Amino acid sequence: MSEHFDVVVVGAGISGIGAGWHLQANSPDRSYVILEGREQLGGTWDLFRYPGIRSDSDMYTLGFSFKPWTQAKAIADGPSILRYLDETVRENGIDRHIRYSHRVKRADWSSADARWTVVVERGGEEMLFTCGFLFMCTGYYNYDRGYSPDFPGFADFKGQVVHPQFWTDDIDYAGKNVVVIGSGATAVTLVPELAKQAASVTMLQRSPTYIVARPSEDKIANWLRGRLPAKAAYGITRWKNVLLQQYFFRAMRKHPGKAKKALVDMVRAELPGHDVDTHFTPSYNPWDQRLCLVPDADLFASIREGKAEVVTDTIERFTETGIRLASGRELAADLVVTATGLEIQLLSGMPVMVDGTRFEPVKHMTYKGMMFSDVPNFAISFGYTNASWTLKADLTATYVTRLLNAMKKRGMRQVTPRLKAPVEDAPFLEFTSGYVQRAAAHLPRQGTRKPWRVHQNYTLDVMALKYGGIDQEMEFSNPEPARRRAA
Template sequence: MTEHFDVLIVGAGLSGIGAAHHLQARCPDHSYAILEARDAIGGTWDLFRYPGIRSDSDMHTLGYSFRPWTDAKAIADGPSIRRYIEDTAREGGIDRRIRFRHRVTRAAWSTDDARWTLSVDTPEGPREFSCGFVMMCSGYYDYAKGHAPEFAGAEEFAGRIVHPQFWPEDLDYAGKRVVVIGSGATAVTLVPEMAREAAQVTMLQRSPTYVVSRPAQDRIANWLRARLPARLAYGLTRWKNVGMGMFFYRMTRKQPDKVKAKLLGMVREHLGPDYDVGTHFTPRYNPWDQRLCLVPDADLFASIRAQRAEVVTDTIDRFVPEGIRLASGRTLPADVIVTATGLEIQLMGGADLVVDGETVRIADRLQYKGMMFSDVPNLTFTFGYTNASWTLKADLVAMYGCRLLNAMKRRGLRQCTPRIGAGGMEAEPFVDFTSGYIQRALERLPRQGVKKPWRLNQNYALDVVALRFGSIDDSTEFSNPSPLVRTAA
């Protein structure tokens, strides 16, 4: 038997729960279910359990537009974010719509039937679900595997090697020597947290990343919340932080050298004039060519000053029984090695996509408004900003999807499809970002065009105008009248 819904949401993480809320509020007459591959709500915030896991942006923008974040800390720990998502699902009755351990393996569209058929692996075996519209909220990386380069001699290492994406519950690192390989958000989170208990923690990086300290608490947000209604205080803080983020990003594009000098000057203030900032905290690229790493209350710098943690910039020759031998000849002693080497990007949760019998290769399609694919009907996907909080874009994508659903119902049509048109469109890479996880996946990502609506804005204010208030008919073909409309005609 194939179970049918008006809408199927894939994924019960931050994006999926948000999409369900908007769907209930804006399209209350549409039936829906959420298909979640894992056995819990939360997505990223349930999967990652490594020490110190926290947000890498403020919760006033990472939180939902419709549900104020009221905790004092704006840079929140993972368990608090997971509870926030779970509470949102429970209070809205969304949790009752979730089918856990339902992994979508294939989504096939039929124009004749105006519906998607989803092949799903479940604990009871393979099943099929059908719907008129799919909201893909499955995230952007592979939950089953992280990026794990092969290191020569790894089998010789006498200690334990772990990847942050699969943190073992039984790992005891108290009093031990730890080497964390990596320089991204995960590494700068792990190092100060593990340094609280470990004998020594070394962050081993091939090249530096921009690291910026920010207070864990937003004093202005807390001041506003104490004096104004929660929603008003939250909204004002949200736009304050959005505006500050947009201003800073614009400055990095216009005056990269000036911003770079400012960022490095802040690091020197934390670490002192004698620290080798040039070697360990000065990247070869400009700010926001890759995502900046945020450290709350300068915790990373504090652990370095206290000599509980060390940053080493070098390349790995090989693992040896006692630790890691570097290209420089130095050996880093280790009892535990943490490979914080990144993610593997995977769109659509790895599901195959088929339209009218033809397999769709996402890399051959243009993205549309950062949320749909050319010539793929009735499907949205969520991919957040590279220069701002994920949820800012996720909220807009969900609201735009609801606009499409309501427009189709109002017009008596069953299909909306982004079309490039006869003139074609010059294509460029999906995002202009040099981070390793993006560069490794370029051949699997969609492309973007050189003109709107086929070009990514990477600008929340512009997307608010385009997705909340802009036309839904630009480069979108509405078609496929419902049988009732055909009969009436």
């Protein structure tokens, strides 16, 4: 037996929950279900349980456009974000549409039927769902495996090693020597939190990352919330933060030398007397990789207080008691945390077939950062790399509902992006980060002109996705049978 819905959404994280709300608000006549492989909602915010887990974007932009964030802290911890998501689904009745422990295994499109068949595993048994439109909201990384390099001598180490993606509550670091390998958002979050109880914490990095400190509370947002209705205060703060972010991003990309000096000088002010040139001055330009945010300068405070140390070096090998570096120094460790990155995985790694042919993302071009050339009735939610994920996820869901409404109005069952003029290739993600470069050979392409290129600019995307036309290099086809239209 199978169940049929107009739309199947895969994933009940931020993107999937937002998709559910937009379907209800913008296409209320369309039935939908959200299939979630895990036992509860939240995606990233349910998976990651390491100490100090928090947002690396402000909650006025990481939050939904339709659900005001009303807490004082703009940089929120993981449990607070989970509570926010849970409130959202309950308040809007989205929870009634979520099927937990439903892991999607594959999807097959049939143009003859204008229908996706989705194979799902639940409790060891297979189930079938069919739908007219498949909306993938599964994020961008492998939930089952993080990235860890093959370190020489790893098997010799007698202590404990854990990847942050698989942190459990029984891991004891109190009074122990801890080494955190990595310099990204996860590492800079872990270090100050671990330093509260550990005997010592060392952040071991191969190369530095740009680290920016900002207050955990937005004083303007809190002032507005005390004087305006929650929705109005939230909307003003959201746009304030969007416009400020866009301004600083453009300024940094236009004047990378000045931006680099300003960012490094901010660290010098936080860490007088420290070797900032070695440990906090990256070789690349700002926004070649994502900047790391530390609220209330907590990382710098733990370094100033002698509770944490940053070491820039390469690993020669693990030993029984720690890590020997290329410089000859040995770091004693009881616990090593490999904050070495994620493994990018689109579509949860599931096979997708289109009229009997295997869909390979690398052979296709992305349309507006959400659909693929020559793949009908199929979209993914993929957020911004230079701003909050949710900003783009909201716009993507809005655009999908616009397509659904246009299909119904025109009496068409199929909508497919088509390349109608030559376009040059460009990387799907224009980042030099290791996790991006490791996956580059398997990622789709984007173009050098719209609608095949992502702006990475919320203001432009609002105009294009929320208000712009929907026919640009988009083919509507496969008319509904006459008897269905009559019904």
